[in-house]
Amino acid sequence: MLTSESLKRIDREIAKYPADQKQSAVMASLAIAQEEQGWLSSEAIEFVAGYLGMAPIAAYEVASFYNMYDLKPVGKYKVSVCTNLPCMLTGGVDAGEYLKQKLGIDYNETTPDGLITLKEGECMGACGDAPVMIVNNRRMCSWMNPEQIDKLLAELK
Amino acid sequence: MAILGAINPMLSVGLDGDNAWRLADYVKRGGYTALRRILEEKLPQEYVINEVKKSVLRGRGGAGFPTGLKWSFMPRSFPGDKYVVCNSDEGEPGTFKDRDILRYDPHSVIEGMAIAGFAMGAGRGYNYIHGEVWEIYERFEEALDEARAAGLLGKDILGSGFNFDLFAHHGYGAYICGEETALLESIEGKKGQPRFKPPFPASFGLYGKPTTINNTETFASIPYIINLGGEHYLEAGKANNGGTKLFSVSGHVNRPGNYEIPLGTPFATLLDMAGGMRGGRQLKGCIPGGSSSPVVPAATMMDCTMDYDSISKAGSMLGSGAVIVMDETTCMVKALERLSFFYYEESCGQCTPCREGTNWLYKIVHRIEHGQGRADDLDLLASVTTNIMGRTICALGDAASMPVQSFIKHYRDEFAYHIEHKKCLVPVDVQRAGSGFFTATV
Numbered sequence: 266m267l268t269s270e271s272l273k274r275i276d277r278e279i280a281k282y283p284a285d286q287k288q289s290a291v292m293a294s295l296a297i298a299q300e301e302q303g304w305l306s307s308e309a310i311e312f313v314a315g316y317l318g319m320a321p322i323a324a325y326e327v328a329s330f331y332n333m334y335d336l337k338p339v340g341k342y343k344v345s346v347c348t349n350l351p352c353m354l355t356g357g358v359d360a361g362e363y364l365k366q367k368l369g370i371d372y373n374e375t376t377p378d379g380l381i382t383l384k385e386g387e388c389m390g391a392c393g394d395a396p397v398m399i400v401n402n403r404r405m406c407s408w409m410n411p412e413q414i415d416k417l418l419a420e421l422k
Numbered sequence: 423m424a425i426l427g428a429i430n431p432m433l434s435v436g437l438d439g440d441n442a443w444r445l446a447d448y449v450k451r452g453g454y455t456a457l458r459r460i461l462e463e464k465l466p467q468e469y470v471i472n473e474v475k476k477s478v479l480r481g482r483g484g485a486g487f488p489t490g491l492k493w494s495f496m497p498r499s500f501p502g503d504k505y506v507v508c509n510s511d512e513g514e515p516g517t518f519k520d521r522d523i524l525r526y527d528p529h530s531v532i533e534g535m536a537i538a539g540f541a542m543g544a545g546r547g548y549n550y551i552h553g554e555v556w557e558i559y560e561r562f563e564e565a566l567d568e569a570r571a572a573g574l575l576g577k578d579i580l581g582s583g584f585n586f587d588l589f590a591h592h593g594y595g596a597y598i599c600g601e602e603t604a605l606l607e608s609i610e611g612k613k614g615q616p617r618f619k620p621p622f623p624a625s626f627g628l629y630g631k632p633t634t635i636n637n638t639e640t641f642a643s644i645p646y647i648i649n650l651g652g653e654h655y656l657e658a659g660k661a662n663n664g665g666t667k668l669f670s671v672s673g674h675v676n677r678p679g680n681y682e683i684p685l686g687t688p689f690a691t692l693l694d695m696a697g698g699m700r701g702g703r704q705l706k707g708c709i710p711g712g713s714s715s716p717v718v719p720a721a722t723m724m725d726c727t728m729d730y731d732s733i734s735k736a737g738s739m740l741g742s743g744a745v746i747v748m749d750e751t752t753c754m755v756k757a758l759e760r761l762s763f764f765y766y767e768e769s770c771g772q773c774t775p776c777r778e779g780t781n782w783l784y785k786i787v788h789r790i791e792h793g794q795g796r797a798d799d800l801d802l803l804a805s806v807t808t809n810i811m812g813r814t815i816c817a818l819g820d821a822a823s824m825p826v827q828s829f830i831k832h833y834r835d836e837f838a839y840h841i842e843h844k845k846c847l848v849p850v851d852v853q854r855a856g857s858g859f860f861t862a863t864v
Contacts, residue, residue, distance in 0.1 A: 281548075281589040281590075281591070282589075283503075283629065286610070286611075286629060288610065288611035288612075289591070289609055289610055289611045290611065291611040292591070292592065292593070292594055292608065292611065293591075293592065295594075296553075296592070296594060317611075319611070323611075323612070326612070326613050327611065327612065327613060330596060330613040330614065330770075331553075331593070331594035331595045331596045331614075332594075332595035332596065333553050333554070333594040333595035334594060334595075348760065349515045349713075349760060349761075349764055350515050350516070350673075350709075350713060350746060350757055350760050350761055350764075351515055351516050351672035351673055351746050353756075353757070353760055353857070354672070354673040354674055354746070354747075354748060354752065354757075354856070354857065355672075355673065355674075355678070355857055355858060355859070356857040356858060356859025356860075358857070359854065359857055359859035359860065360859060363859075386554075387513070387595070387597065387764060387767060387768065388513050388514070388515040388516075388597070388713075388764070389513075389552075389554040389555070390512040390513055390517065390518050390520075390521050390552045390554055390555055391518050391521060391554075391555065392515065392516050392517070392518050392670065392672040392678070392744070392746075393518050393670060393671070393672055393678045393679045393680060394518075394678075395672060395678065396859070399554060402553070402554075402556065402594075403556045403557075404556075405554070405555065405556075405557065410859060411859070411860065
């Protein structure tokens with residue numbers, strides 16, 4: 266189900282916890298599975314549960330509780346825009362609207378070519394860089410004015 | 423430069439340069455001398471805890487609980503595993519100081535946690551890092567590798583016989599995990615739903631073992647307390663409010679960012695350091711301690727000093743030190759609507775008053791903002807908040823209620839205007855201009 270490279274990474278996570286507490290690695294393992302496959306299918310969640318020796322429902326509970334896991338396929342790039350108050354005060358909502366208009370989609374939609382999924386995010390802990398957005402849960406983009414957004418979109422191919 | 427400005431700084435000294443976060447740089451600026459002295463001079467655990475008590479260091483995550491006292495709750499003679507956990511799940515809107523501490527000075531947190539482990543007899547620690555700041559998580563793992571390779575973590579640290587190992591655990595998008603027992607559940611590989619207290623983590627924490635959880639900045643302050651001595655650290659702040667603190671300033675200021683100032687510094691000074699109000703506009707209100715703390719109107723805020731006691735006297739909380747500055751272009755109804763949506767979205771759903779109540783709060787503020795408010799809505803909001811507060815397992819319910827109560831208390835006229843006229847007191851184009859988003863191209 267997962268590549269040996271991903272399994273190696275999961276094993277490194279398991280080693281962080283006491284031997285009888287493998288379940289502690291579930292968050293990292295799901296993140297690794299999602300990184301490899303683009304999203305978390307039921308099969309991927311069940312596989313991770315089996316690998317860690319936990320009930321599939323317990324892994325599913327985790328996958329559905331934390332909002333950076335994607336339980337449905339997303340575009341090649343997932344762009345999450347923070348619109349929470351500190352970002353809103355310095356243009357976070359405007360940035361979201363600008364992106365919607367540029368991409369021709371609403372939040373939680375994907376461009377027809379499958380390239381970009383747009384999400385409205387919650388506070389990302391980087392309010393001094395507002396407005397901020399995150400690409401694929403990994404790359405924090407700071408001070409996203411129209412010019413910066415155009416640059417980012419040109420880059421996401 | 424990590425920190426945009428400082429007065430008599432401790433935490434942010436010497437953090438210039440791309441390699442400030444590396445072990446070699448940290449050691450060059452005096453890093454790990456506190457841990458080294460404790461282990462080499464065989465200082466007793468009591469000594470360390472007493473220094474922390476004398477410093478009157480208060481928890482930097484939001485609650486402001488005295489750290490030394492918290493450490494003394496740990497059963498030191500407990501024979502089995504004990505844990506030290508760092509809460510770097512920084513998701514309180516407006517707060518971004520721990521991100522910079524971990525980005526530019528991760529070893530101060532590692533050293534602080536190792537000292538804490540020594541003082542409380544804990545052999546293992548975890549740092550729970552907000553999932554959204556992924557590069558910070560990766561950097562912290564690298565810093566841990568450096569510390570392990572240098573014999574500063576692991577078995578028999580510096581030949582002292584003291585064992586302490588430390589690992590990083592990442593979140594993945596759940597504000598509630600900033601609540602300490604939800605955070606523990608999350609490390610255990612579960613949904614982040616807070617636990618009933620008591621039992622407190624000091625007796626039943628991670629994996630059911632005695633555990634102490636402190637904020638990132640709290641741990642980062644520990645080496646300075648040991649090096650300076652608790653009393654000198656206290657003197658750097660003001661009575662009952664020891665030391666310096668990082669403040670995250672966001673919103674309508676010219677230079678949003680982190681600033682380190684002694685506790686007790688006037689708000690006006692901090693505002694000046696952050697470049698003053700954008701476009702020379704007037705301050706309307708300020709949320710002084712992260713989104714959960716009550717909003718304070720401009721005039722009161724300008725009289726405050728930045729410390730736990732002064733902000734508390736002004737009817738709010740210093741919280742995490744996240745200062746959200748709002749100018750006259752801000753629609754207070756819209757601001758509250760966004761915050762209420764946040765708490766509704768982030769309620770873990772465990773307690774009915776919070777799960778249902780946050781939904782009600784959001785829906786009602788939403789309809790006021792969208793011209794469908796009813797005459798009795800403000801009373802209804804007040805009633806919902808009093809039916810949430812104090813009736814839930816954790817503080818998220820209170821955190822959702824306090825903004826609602828304070829926004830209505832201080833800006834009641836604006837809410838009433840919305841309900842009566844079905845539009846905003848602050849014209850929409852004025853609000854848009856205030857955000858400054860389009861100034862780059864227009």
